[in-house]
Structure formats: structure tokens, C-alpha cells
Amino acid sequence: MAETGNVAPIASLDVVDRLIAGDRRALARAITLIENGSPQARQMLARLHAHGGHAHIVGFTGSPGAGKSTLVMQLARELRRRDQRVGVIAVDPSSPFTGGAILGDRIRMQELAGDPNVFIRSMASRGSLGGLAVATRDAVRALDAAGFDTVIIETVGAGQAEVEIVRAAQTVIVVTVPGMGDDIQAIKAGILEIADIFVVNKADRPGADQTAAELRMLLSLDEHRREREWRPPILKTNATTGEGVAALADQLAKHLASLRETGALASRSGRQAQSEMLALLQQAMMERIAATIAPDEWERLVQAVVERRSDPYSTADALARRIGLVPEA
């Protein structure tokens, strides 16, 4: 383009160097490359991974409207007071019909504007379920490599399906509000185990104590926690005023310290690395399958199974042999 005449071409590796050196446009560009599954992204990610591992990765999940974005803003402000640099990834849903999205979390984060040590990126879920986008973890990797002390992920907020966040964050905060029976149901149905900290937000509204008491009750019944050394605290906040947010920041630090002391941080990292590697292998396998088996052949194989001329097991076995996944019989 004419306007960029004085610009030397920059390879993706320079983008990594630049983001590590503090260039926020390079950071933004790296996330774009990651998000679009660009061929440049893989080699970039290898270097980003090598540079990361320092950030405390914190996830916020909870129903839409619970106040996650407002709370993220307040927490980021509190962490800034504590001299931390804060990165935020806010995920919103893509429309399943058009693939478009309105990403509106920044509306609640205006008070962070103008601080170069805060970086906010909005992300559309792009069809992935589970509350995050496929690229969220790798975007976190970029923020981590760029040296942010805390990286906050705000999930879509779809209730019980939001278990992906445990695979992305070290500390998971489940946000609920007074008088939402649905939330309590969702928590019973599966997000109880993933919460490291419970927040009853909108504590300015009636019923906050009761909601907190219900949560306490549920927790006392819970036998499934993986890490028994940590009992999830239940905090009340008012994200509009910031009340209770300092206590939340304190608990975040305590949780991280506890993860380190008990060795749980290492085992969480291990589980996360494992799930990531398995997902990549699965993807490679799918690509291999797509490259080996033409769509019309696939169609014929499917049809044969439907008409019971063959069965899914022997068909899959034969295909696995053909792509070299298992040795020839």
C-alpha cells in the first residue's frame, strides 16, 4: 500500500521480538495471526511458549449479566494499584447463523483506558462451545510472553457448559448474583468443581447473604474437589463501586501461593499441557484423514455403514491402517 512505503517487511518472528520488547501493536497483530490460524502462527507460538510461564492466569465465568466485565475492570484497577501489568481476553459468542459477533465487554472497561500497562482484547467464540474460543489459550500465551503479570480471561458465560476455562486458567472465579436459582442449579450441575473462588456480585442487592449461604452449603457437601488443600472462599462484591474487590485480589494471590506450595500448580500445568497436545494431535489426525480420504469416498463409506454392508468399527480400523495410525495387519 502506498502509505506504508517506508516500512520494511516484518516476519512473524520479528513480531514476537517486538511484542516481547513491549510493542502493543505487535502483540495485537500476534493475536490476530493466532486467531486466524495463520501459517505464521505455529512458529510464533513455539517462541511465545518459551518466553511465557510467568503470568497468573485467572478465569471469570458466570451467567451473562452477572457483572463479569465490570468485575474484571475493577480487579484490573486493583491489580494496577498493586503494580501489576494486566492483560484481559474477553470472549463473547459468535452468532451461529451469521458467524458475526458483537463484542461489547470493553464498554464496561472504559476506566482502564489510557493505561499502557493494561491490554484488552475481545474475542468471538467462533463456533466453539465451552465458553472460550479455540484461540483463547494461545492468545493468553502471547500476553504471558509479553510480560503481563496477570492475564484475565472472561468467558462467554453460558452456564454449565463452561468447563473449558479449567484448561486455560490457573485460578477460576465463578461469579453469581443474589436470587438466581438457575445459577445455583448450574453450579450443582458441574461448575462447583471448577471454582477456586466464588463471587456473589451485586451484593448491593437483597439476598446476597442467602446466596452465599447456599453456596457454602453446597461446598460443604462437595466430595469431588481435586485439590482438597484449598477451600474455595465465597466473597461478596459490588462491581459498580469496587467494594470487595481488594479482598478478591488478596484471595487470588493466596490461591496462587497455595497452588505453588502444594504442587497443584505443576499438576494443573501438566493436565493443561496434556489436553493441549492431545487436541493438536487430534487436529493433525483429522487433517490427515481429510487429506487421505476424498469426500466422495468418505460418502461411500458412510453409505455402506448406513446400509449395513459394513460396520463403523471395521471401516474405522481399515482407515486407521491406511493412514498409518496402526500397523498393517
Place this chain on the structure above:
Amino acid sequence: MAETNEQRKIRVLVAKPGLDGHDRGAKVIARALRDAGMEVIYTGIRQTPPMIVEAAIQEDVDAILMSILSGAHMAIFPKVMELLHENGVHDVLVMAGGILPDEDIPAIEAMGIKGNFGPGTPLSAIIDFVRANVSPERMSQELPPLAPTAGASFEATPAPAKEAQ
């Protein structure tokens, strides 16, 4: 299966600068762009030029659409363009919509701001305009070279003593 070959999504920042607290028009445009398959970053009302430019940078958007009613455009637009240039952002499509007096249009266009959608502009015309005018290089899988960045960086080394808040 992975949708890596799908056309890259267009990301648009819809911003509402100026002091009037009325953003119905901006929201209508945001929804229309979403329904056209774009990813719209909507930042709310009362956006200052530094806020707009910073959001555009962090979100690495392909286009910015400023919707304005207050008549402050001749103060806001030049500042936005100046900040974009200062930060080395040259490949982003910048558009304006809202109430823009005819006599100001040549000056607005001279700043490099395109579109200039008046109140009666059909939403489909705005969508088509965005699709036709985003930088084709930005839409490729490999993004174009990144111009050098001037202006504020975040700290790459541990944060110094805390600032007055």
C-alpha cells in the same frame, strides 16, 4: 473439521465519540455489521480520540466506524487520524457516519476518512462499503508487514514504583 480456509473475519470498531449520550444509531449499525458476519467491537458512548485509537490498536481491527451526532466531528476526526498516524497505523479503513454537514465533507475526506454515511444511508450500503474497502492485504491469511510502532508501549520489564492513581 478445522475451518482454517474460511475467509478471514472482518473486525470493525464501532465508536461513538462526542458528549451526547445517544447511541441508538451506532448500535443499529453494529447489529447490521454483525448480521453481515463481521465481528464488531462496540465500545459505548463518549469515546475520546485516544480511547478510539487505543481500542483499534489492541483489537487490531480492519475498520473503524465513528458515529457522531454532536457536531464535534471537526475536533474529533483530525485528532483520531493524527493519533493513528503517530502510532504507525496506516492500513485501517476509517469511516464516519451520522450528521455531517455537507460543507465539511470535503475536509473530512481530505483527512482520509471514508464513507461519510448520512442519516438515510441504507445499512446494506454500509456493509457493502466495508467489504469493498477494507485493505485486501489485511484480509489475507498472512497479514501485511507491521509498520514500526511509535507512541506508548507497555512496560517490558517489571513495573516500577506505583503511579498516583
